[in-house]
Each structure stands twice: as C-alpha cells, then as structure tokens.
Amino acid sequence: MTGMSEQRSDQRPRETLFRRATRQLLRRKLVVASMIVLGTYVLIAALGLLDLLPDYQERVGGPYQPPSLSWPLLFGTDIFGRSVVYKILAGTKTAMMIGFLVPAIAVPLGVVLGALAGYYGGVIDAIVTWLFSVIASIPYILIVIAISFVLGKGMFAICVAMGSVVWITLCRMVRGEFIKHRAREYVLASKLAGARDMRLIFVHIAPNVLHLAIISGSLEVLGAIKSEVILTYLGVGIQDGASWGTMISDAAGELVQSIWWPLAGVVLAMFFVIYALNVVGDALRDALDPKLLE
C-alpha cells in the first residue's frame, strides 16, 4: 500500500507537498474566507497586546443596557454598564494568546520526544512511551485542573497545564512515523555518508512529519480555546481580565432576567473563530495528509 503510493509520487512532476497544499487551500473560497476571519482575530489580539484596544473596564452606559446601533453598544452593556463589545475584544486577545501558547508548548514537545523515541528505540522509547501512557491514563480534564491548580491558576497556568498534556497525541504519531522512516533507504544512505543522528532526525526525517505537526497544532488551537471557557468556569482559568469563559459563565444568571445580549455577543465571537479553525483544520488535513493524495 505505502510502497505503491511512494512509486506513484516518484513519477509525479516535482511539486512539494506544501506548495501543492497552498494551491489547494487557496482554490477554495470558504477556506480563504476562514483564513481572513482568523487573520482578523489575530489582528485584534495583536492590537490588544499593544494596548490599542478600547478599555473594557470603562463605563459606557447604564447597567444592562440593551443593544443599540453604536459601536460600543452593539451588544449592549453588562451589569456594571461596561460595553459587551469591548469585553469580547479583550476576551479575543486572551483566547488567541491561549490558542497560540498551548500549541507552542505542545507541538515542540510532541515532535522532539516522539522523534527521539521513534529514532533511538530502546530505553529512550521505553521512557517516552511510559510517560505518555501515564498521562493518557488520567482523564484530560482532571490532570489539566490538577496541574493548573498546582501552578496557581490563571492564564499562564492553564496554558502550561494543557500544553503539558496534549502533546501525547502528536508524540504517538511522530514516534510511529520515525519507526517507519528510520529503516528506509534514504536514512541508511545518509547514515553511511556520515550524517550525525541529530542531523538525520531533524534535517532528514523531521520534514516527513511536519504535516502531522501542522494538523495537530491546528486542532490544539481549537481545543485550547474551547477548554479555556470550561476551565475558567471551573475556577482554575482566567482569574482577572476579560475572557469568553467568564462571560459565558455569567450568562446563565443573566438569561433568567431576559438579558440575552452578552451571551449572544460572545457566542457569535466564539462561533466565527471556531468555525474558521474547523474549516482551515479540515482543509489542512485534506491538503497535507499524504494518504489522501490521489
């Protein structure tokens, strides 16, 4: 099966996997639109980091003012008369930072540990396998809560907690690929030519698992943003500052008083970014998975 597809790829005119993937992605309108949406969210987060977003703590009207047609009041105000729109923007910064930090921790961990385990085998493999078996044995939410708790809660804590748990999926896949690749001719050939282990791992074999890292990273962004809402509700997430999690947790009490706008605003904000991430993630998988290339 694999042998066949390899032969076929040898005969194909030279076009790298990534150039081909980019071409495929740009051809689909929904994917391009989703990328624009993601770009907007990233831009908002960048503005937030530069302190250019409007201050969400500022009062712009009376408490629980319903939506009206002006920018700060587009989704009304909250209990303190603060603009829901501004809060959502501030929450966007938090969400995007979490969505960036978690894969920034998990992807390198997964790739490096998986690569070392798969390439060397033996004791290193036994240790890495043991490590991810241990983490996989504990329910995800419990271990993330436990680690965040120990690290003292807050944004940094949940990022480290999620990052140090979610790498196991990618690690498992990378390890499997490395076991397959280490016996291939091209690896043996460069070994005979005198390449060192580190060069073989990171220069020769690693590009073959890059697509796994990208796909898994995009799923981790999605998972992290969704988990933040739940962790914040549980009290180990964002402690101060605006977050979508806090806004959604507050919404249960507000709905009963027929105050629907804060929930509507935050659900919409979250909907677009998660939808876009879903679409881009799926498209990346379709475009980069060598098994699906025909």
Place this chain on the structure above:
Amino acid sequence: MLSYIIRRVLYMIPVLLGVALLVFMLFNTVGEDPVRVALGQHATAESIADLRAKWGLDKPLPIQFLEFLRQIVTFDYGRSFNSNEKLSDMFAAGAPVSLMLTVPPFVFGLILNVSLGLLIAYFRGSWLDRISTLLFIMAMSVSYLVYIIFCQYLFAYRLGWYPILGWEPGFAGLRYVLLPWLIIMLVTVGPDVRLYRTLFLDETSADYVRTARAKGVGELRMLFSHVLKNAMIPLVTYTMVSVPALILGAFLMERYFGLPGIGDLMITAVSSGDFPVLKGLTMVLALIYSGMALLTDIVYAWVDPRVSLR
C-alpha cells in the same frame, strides 16, 4: 494470547506507579500546602503542626509516598476535608448518578450516530453530505457550556417541559436526567457522525469493496453488511476509549442540573481545595482508564488477527 494478556497486565504496574508518582508530586510537593488550605488563613502555628502530624505530612517524602501507595492498594484514601466522609462512600454514592446520566445517551447516541454516519457515507458527495457537514461544523463551533445554559433556560425555565435542576434517588431521578440526555446527544452528534463517516469512507476504498462491487453487490447491502463489519474494529476502539469518561460523567451537566455524581464531586473538590478527594478520584479514574485500555487492547487483539502479539 495468554502471554500477551499477562505481559499487558504487567505493563499496567509501571504506568499506574507513574500516575501515583505524578499525582503525589503534584499535590504533596509542588502545590499549595493542604494543611493551610484546610485550616484557612487564621490558623495558629500549633494547629498547623497538629494537623500536619495527624495527616502524616511531617514524615519524609518517600515515607509519605509509600503511605499513598498503601492507600491506593487498600482503596482507602482517607476522608474529605469538607464533609469528613470517606472517599469510597462518596464514590459509591456518586457513580450510579453519573452512570445514569451518561450511559443511556451513550448507547442511544452510538446507535443513532453510527446509522447517520452510514447514511451520510452512502450519500457521500451529494447535497445531503455537504449540508450535514456544514451543519455539524456549525454545531461544533458553539461551546458545550452554551448548549447547557441555553437548553436549560429554554426548555426548563421558559417552557417548563423539564425540571430546572434537582435529583431524587431511584427511578424518580429519571425526570431530572431527561434534558441532560438530550443535550449530551445534541452535542455529540456532530463530532461522532463526522468521525463515523470518515471511518466508513476509509473502508470504501478497500479492495474487498471493489471485489464486492464487481460481483454485483448493491450499494446499500455493501455498506450495511461489508463496510460496517470491517469498520467494526476502529469503531470498537473509538467506543471503548470513550467508555471510562462515562464514570466521570458529564461534569458540567452535573453542575448545572444539580446531579450529585462523580463530576460534581470533582468540581466541588477543585473549588474547595479538597486534596484527599482530588487525589483519590484521580487514582481511581486512572485505574479505570487503564483497565479499560487493557480491555480494548485484548478485544482488539482478539477481533483483529492482524494485530501482532509481540
């Protein structure tokens, strides 16, 4: 086969020891001091020393770890900081509630979602496939928490079709879990159907499908008898993996609907820093998780002759 099972069981020992070590490290050495959490801010130096001695926290760490291992083996995790109840009793009380909340939607959902997956795989590439994919992704783009809050508000508070929250033991509890069942099924339909669809479509490119087609087997019969049977192996794996989560329950659901299950236990323990409960709960669930993983591997090896038993 027997030697494979034995080897696999023996491998659980280092993994569980690792879990114990991780949990121990997290709660006994790195985290907040449980004695201070339990006594609050106004504790005197003596009362802290007393409680420390009572819980055995004044002993050296290796001794404490051995004590924790003894607790794990004897299933005696001590008492909760809050209620002073034994953890084993709390677990026994919570487990049936969690299972009642999660097992029925799991079973119904499995049947429903596998059927939908087959149906959509049958109509692959058609407008039904495209529309359902669009709808499922849209449904997946809304937070779980929002589903709970909105459905509880609409169906229980506004329309009054279901009780808003509460619990009674026995069959009387049934009316409290109906709405949570519906929400669980609503939330799982998107990701599950998409997964099953992919599983089935992966199978349709296999050689046996081509052979069956060539000898004139109809498309419907192919899906239901050939593809479904062959997709059973990944299907069983995915299903078994999600079984242990049933015990933890849909913890958010338990919180919002006032159901006193394991998930509720966990959240209460988290919010009040109840370390014995958190430690015990993590260990018990880890035991169940790895037991289930073991069972999955055995079933897998037994069902699929291609799995090598090295």
